[in-house]
Amino acid sequence: MKIIKGGVTxxxxxxxxxxxxxxKKSGKTDLALLFSTSPCVATGTFTTNKVxxxxxxxxxxxxxxxVSQGVIVNSGNANCCVGxxxxxxxxxxxxxxxxxxxxKKNLMLMxxxxxxxxxxxxxxxxxxxxxxxxxxxPSNGTKFAKAIMTTDTVHKEIAVKINxxxxxxxxxxxxxxxxxxxxxxxxxLAFFTTDAAIKKKALNQAFKESxxxxxxxxxxxxxxxxxxxxxxxxxxxxxxxxxxxxxxxxTAFLDAIKFVTKELSRKIxxxxxxxxxxxxxxxxxxxxxxxxxxxxxHIANSNLVKTMIAGGDPNWGRIAASAGSSGTDITPACxxxxxxxVLVMKNGAGVNVSGGLLLGIFKKKExxxxxxxxxxxxxxxxxxxxxTEKYVRINAEYET
Amino acid sequence: MKIIKGGVTxxxxxxxxxxxxxxKKSGKTDLALLFSTSPCVATGTFTTNKVxxxxxxxxxxxxxxxVSQGVIVNSGNANCCVGxxxxxxxxxxxxxxxxxxxxKKNLMLMxxxxxxxxxxxxxxxxxxxxxxxxxxxPSNGTKFAKAIMTTDTVHKEIAVKINxxxxxxxxxxxxxxxxxxxxxxxxxLAFFTTDAAIKKKALNQAFKESxxxxxxxxxxxxxxxxxxxxxxxxxxxxxxxxxxxxxxxxTAFLDAIKFVTKELSRKIxxxxxxxxxxxxxxxxxxxxxxxxxxxxxHIANSNLVKTMIAGGDPNWGRIAASAGSSGTDITPACxxxxxxxVLVMKNGAGVNVSGGLLLGIFKKKExxxxxxxxxxxxxxxxxxxxxTEKYVRINAEYET
Numbered sequence: 001m002k003i004i005k006g007g008v009t010x011x012x013x014x015x016x017x018x019x020x021x022x023x024k025k026s027g028k029t030d031l032a033l034l035f036s037t038s039p040c041v042a043t044g045t046f047t048t049n050k051v052x053x054x055x056x057x058x059x060x061x062x063x064x065x066x067v068s069q070g071v072i073v074n075s076g077n078a079n080c081c082v083g084x085x086x087x088x089x090x091x092x093x094x095x096x097x098x099x100x101x102x103x104k105k106n107l108m109l110m111x112x113x114x115x116x117x118x119x120x121x122x123x124x125x126x127x128x129x130x131x132x133x134x135x136x137x138p139s140n141g142t143k144f145a146k147a148i149m150t151t152d153t154v155h156k157e158i159a160v161k162i163n164x165x166x167x168x169x170x171x172x173x174x175x176x177x178x179x180x181x182x183x184x185x186x187x188x189l190a191f192f193t194t195d196a197a198i199k200k201k202a203l204n205q206a207f208k209e210s211x212x213x214x215x216x217x218x219x220x221x222x223x224x225x226x227x228x229x230x231x232x233x234x235x236x237x238x239x240x241x242x243x244x245x246x247x248x249x250x251t252a253f254l255d256a257i258k259f260v261t262k263e264l265s266r267k268i269x270x271x272x273x274x275x276x277x278x279x280x281x282x283x284x285x286x287x288x289x290x291x292x293x294x295x296x297x298h299i300a301n302s303n304l305v306k307t308m309i310a311g312g313d314p315n316w317g318r319i320a321a322s323a324g325s326s327g328t329d330i331t332p333a334c335x336x337x338x339x340x341x342v343l344v345m346k347n348g349a350g351v352n353v354s355g356g357l358l359l360g361i362f363k364k365k366e367x368x369x370x371x372x373x374x375x376x377x378x379x380x381x382x383x384x385x386x387x388t389e390k391y392v393r394i395n396a397e398y399e400t
Numbered sequence: 401m402k403i404i405k406g407g408v409t410x411x412x413x414x415x416x417x418x419x420x421x422x423x424k425k426s427g428k429t430d431l432a433l434l435f436s437t438s439p440c441v442a443t444g445t446f447t448t449n450k451v452x453x454x455x456x457x458x459x460x461x462x463x464x465x466x467v468s469q470g471v472i473v474n475s476g477n478a479n480c481c482v483g484x485x486x487x488x489x490x491x492x493x494x495x496x497x498x499x500x501x502x503x504k505k506n507l508m509l510m511x512x513x514x515x516x517x518x519x520x521x522x523x524x525x526x527x528x529x530x531x532x533x534x535x536x537x538p539s540n541g542t543k544f545a546k547a548i549m550t551t552d553t554v555h556k557e558i559a560v561k562i563n564x565x566x567x568x569x570x571x572x573x574x575x576x577x578x579x580x581x582x583x584x585x586x587x588x589l590a591f592f593t594t595d596a597a598i599k600k601k602a603l604n605q606a607f608k609e610s611x612x613x614x615x616x617x618x619x620x621x622x623x624x625x626x627x628x629x630x631x632x633x634x635x636x637x638x639x640x641x642x643x644x645x646x647x648x649x650x651t652a653f654l655d656a657i658k659f660v661t662k663e664l665s666r667k668i669x670x671x672x673x674x675x676x677x678x679x680x681x682x683x684x685x686x687x688x689x690x691x692x693x694x695x696x697x698h699i700a701n702s703n704l705v706k707t708m709i710a711g712g713d714p715n716w717g718r719i720a721a722s723a724g725s726s727g728t729d730i731t732p733a734c735x736x737x738x739x740x741x742v743l744v745m746k747n748g749a750g751v752n753v754s755g756g757l758l759l760g761i762f763k764k765k766e767x768x769x770x771x772x773x774x775x776x777x778x779x780x781x782x783x784x785x786x787x788t789e790k791y792v793r794i795n796a797e798y799e800t
Contacts, residue, residue, distance in 0.1 A: 051724030051732045051748070081720050081732075083749030116717025117750040226721045303703070304795055311796030317516025320481050321626045324451030332451045332481075348451070349483030350517040388796070389789035395704055396711030396788070 001256050004170070007141030007157035011170040011195035013037045013237035017135030018147035021128025023076035023114070023121060031125065031132045032147035033097070034191055035070035039107060040233040042068035043204045045211050047228035054086025055079045055112040056229055058094065062106050063231065066200040069107040071191060071231060072097050072132075073148050075176070079112035079120045080226045089122045096126060100133055111189050111229045113150055113176060145174035148189055151394055152176050156267040162256045164249045167240035169196045171256050177268030190215065190230040190264060196253060197236035198243040205245060206254045207232050214261035218269050218383045219300045232257075269383045274390030277309055278366045283323075284379035285372045291328045292380035295371060298326035299382075306387030309367060314358035316344045323371055330373055338370040401656050404570070407541030407557035411570040411595035413437045413637035417535030418547035421528025423476035423514070423521060431525065431532045432547035433497070434591055435470035439507060440633040442468035443604045445611050447628035454486020455479045455512040456627055458494065462506050463631065466600040469507040471591060471631060472497050472532075473548050475576070479512040479520045480626045489522045496526060500533055511589050511629045513550055513576060545574035548589055551794055552576050556667040562656045564649045567640035569596040571656050577668030590615065590630040590664060596653060597636035598643040605645060606654045607632050614661035618669050618783045619700045632657075669783045674790030677709055678766045683723075684779035685772045691728045692780035695771060698726035699782075706787030709767060714758035716744045723771055730773055738770040 009016045015035045023030040044063045046056050062068065072094060079086050090110045098105040112120070135143070145155040159172035175190040192207075211230055236242075243249045270278055281300050286292035299305055302322040308315045316337050324332055337345040340361045344353055361367065409416045415435045423430040444463045446456050462468065472494060479486050490510045498505040512520070535543070545555040559572035575590040592607075611630055636642075643649045670678055681700050686692035699705055702722040708715045716737050724732055737745040740761045744753055761767065 049721060049724040050730055051720050051735075078717070081717050081745060081748060081750055083747070085749075115715070116721060117715075117745065118717075119750075226717075226724060303791075307792050307795035310792065313796070315515070315517075317478070317481050317518075317626075320451050321449060321516060324449040324626060330450055335451075345481060345517065347483070348481060349485075350481055350519075387792060389792045391703075392707050392710065392787060392789045392792055395707035396713070 001259060002161045004159050004161050006159035006172055007145055008034055008172050008174045008191055008193045009138045009141035009144070010159040010172045011193045013195060013235045014193045015136040015138055016140040016144035017132050017137065018140065018143040019128045019132035019135060021124045023074060023124060029143070029147035030074060030076045031128050032073040032144045033070065033132050033136060034144055034193070035101060035136060036233055036235040038235050038237065039067055039069050040235045041066060041198060041200050041203050042231065042233050043207050044229060044231035045208065047225055049226050051081065051226045053078050053080035053112055053227040054090045055110045056227055057087055058090040059109045059111065059229055059231070062109055067107065068109055068233060069103050071109040071111055073111045073189065074120070074125060075148050075150050076114040077112060077118060077120050078114050078116045078227050081117040082119045085119055089120045093122060093125055096129060100129065109231065111227070113148065113189050113227050116226060141172070141174065148174065148176045150176060151273055152271055154271055156264055156271065158260055158263050160256050160260055162252050164240045164243065164252055167238050169238045169240060170194060171196070171260050173260050173264050175264045175268060177271060189227070192232035192257070192260065194232070194234045195236065195238040196234050196243060197238065197240050198234050198253065199245070202243050202245045202250055203232065203234055206250065206257050209254065210258045210261040213258060214265040217381060218265045219297065266383065269385050272385035273394045274388040275385030276388055277386040279309055279384050279386065280368045280381060281384065282368065282370045282379065282381045283373065284370065285374040285376060286378040287329070287376035289378045289380060291330070292378045294328050295323050295326045295330065295373070296380050296382040298322055299369070299371070300384035303387055306384070309362070309386040310388045312359065312362040314339055314344065314362050319369060319371065320345060331375060334374040336372040336374065340368050401659060402561045404559050404561050406559035406572055407545055408434055408572050408574045408591055408593045409538045409541035409544070410559040410572045411593045413595060413635045414593045415536040415538055416540040416544035417532050417537065418540065418543040419528045419532035419535060421524045423474060423524060429543070429547035430474055430476045431528050432473040432544045433470065433532050433536060434544055434593070435501060435536055436633055436635040438635050438637065439467055439469050440635040441466060441598060441600050441603050442631065442633050443607050444629060444631035445608065447625055449626050451481065451626045453478050453480035453512055453627040454490045455510045456629055457487055458490040459509045459511065459629055459631070462509055467507065468509055468633060469503050471509040471511055473511045473589065474520070474525060475548050475550050476514040477512060477518060477520050478514050478516045478627050481517040482519045485519055489520045493522060493525055496529060500529065509631065511627070513548065513589050513627050516626060541572070541574065548574065548576045550576065551673055552671055554671055556664055556671065558660055558663050560656050560660055562652050564640045564643070564652055567638050569638045569640060570594060571596070571660050573660050573664050575664045575668060577671060589627070592632035592657070592660065594632070594634045595636065595638040596634050596643060597638065597640050598634050598653065599645070602643050602645045602650055603632065603634055606650070606657050609654065610658045610661040613658060614665040617781060618665045619697065666783065669785050672785035673794045674788040675785030676788055677786040679709055679784045679786065680768045680781060681784065682768065682770045682779065682781045683773065684770065685774040685776060686778040687729070687776035689778045689780060691730070692778045694728050695723050695726045695730065695773070696780050696782040698722055699771070700784040703787055706784070709762070709786040710788045712759065712762040714739055714744065714762050719769060719771065720745060731775060734774040736772040736774065740768050
């Protein structure tokens, strides 16, 4: 596998475009379109929030058949908590796009991100469709990644190349993140493209496994969105022999999509609202995988742990307190805590460590925290960021 | 029932004192002692965190018998995550205090609050005991309330008077709060005194019910402490006929202790770290009380909801999103949301309301949010505060 420069339009047969229709007051691009020149095998994972955007509801219905050809995305408005109009707007807009592109209407998906509870300005979006479609080009992957941003400070995209029986296959992705990011779901919006020919079942399995190990293991603020959508399109234009489950080709594909999703989930954390540090929390020695995951997530969502990291303060007691209140059956007297490779708590009690050594670890951009429960064989990890005054500022000032 | 000026030493027979032994670098008082001149019926509730301070472990053991005569409190050090020394220190210090006061050692309790993971400076505390005990006086209730503070900005105490069959009974309390405050447990440290004569069983039941409805329904930051302790001492010096369960006297006592615990839990929220607003979240129309409680707590712990309130921004979509991700079986299409008495979301969709009206509500110091699930008869409420940059600053700069 090789990382290459590029994004969602780097795989063969994918076009993208962006436009500004006036949803964002700033005038920045707020419409994005991703389109494959031929129908794709497609699958997706969506928010488990009971409150779902109409755009998510439409996607879930349409993608259930496993075939799709593109997605229109608007940023700046979540198309959520508006009532029936949500789904009506999503249907009308996708129908209009499909008609203009000459494809069946059920092959076009929609994703939305932004403020909740305000009716989608469907008129503005429809009047922006001409310039959006005119902008479609195989070189506009980055423009697509930029148009889906909200509070993100950088666009996030990646592309990798693998070789399957002499055929070059490209897998790429673009995501947006920043806030309302919490594990146990998809992520805000994530779009993946590949020119691989792959069976529907194989794509489903590989994507599910990748998402579980990437976007479902990150958290910025513990708040689950109403709009999380992660969608992958595989158009088969690489011309490889079709990838099936339980084959060497499948493993190669799985490794690559795992890498792509993990890298993009990492980029979301690095660009978390107000974040200054990337934090990896590893919980090992747990009785069950569930315990490991719950302890890791509980620590990752503790405001006291996150503000401590923002302050560069190696106050490991907050980690112990958070682990102890995770609602799991842990034994404090067995618990060890490490900052990086430095043991700071052993069997539930502090270890005498030089403060300078710890301060050095906390000055780094990336911090690893290991909690060893020494009660079993299971482990899990979560990625998160620190919690700064800037996060509060961004979210207190987010305008409705 | 009448509110009177006073605190934990206002009921007959209670003395308190404070001293500074050097745990706090600021030189502020960091030792506090509460003492009844006669043995008390006593009960307490303690943190459910698996990681518990040695002081909590000692209290839980000693109070199990239902008799106690006082508590020594140190602030600035949690006496937690230090290993066996925690319990050894707590035993040694309480034994020394008991000996000096001439009471049985098992009648003295201990509570600690402050940084986790640093050995208690037992030597400093012991050398401070003479001045602490010399300071004991029936007029030092406020000094006690001040000496237990950490990041609190104001001391918190209250006293009320009730009349039972012609006898005047006083119930009083002092608490500290500020951070690491989350429901489903006791609170940080809360001490209650009364000169009522009351049966052990009646005191247990009244206290349990009061704590459930007060400290267990507040949250500052969703982080559960290792040291939460709420303890009540009843010394019977009012000379009333002993209060028993299921009597009119019991009901009068229960009403008063409920009022005292509720008022003090309210003061904790008002003094939450960095807080500028008091927020009441009421969830009604739930299928079960458990659902109502879970939805209310989930909203109260959402950083996005709390920062929105800090910003004075009536962005109710964040409340809907938080309710939807509470892990309960709610039906978004049935859900209504009110700010104060103003309906902002009806049946899952936004209602057209004047922005000025909402901004007016959000400018007030106290904000009420009502979520009506319209699916049943159960309700619950949680009190919380907003989430400001100052909270992050306080906790990023909290020194280890």
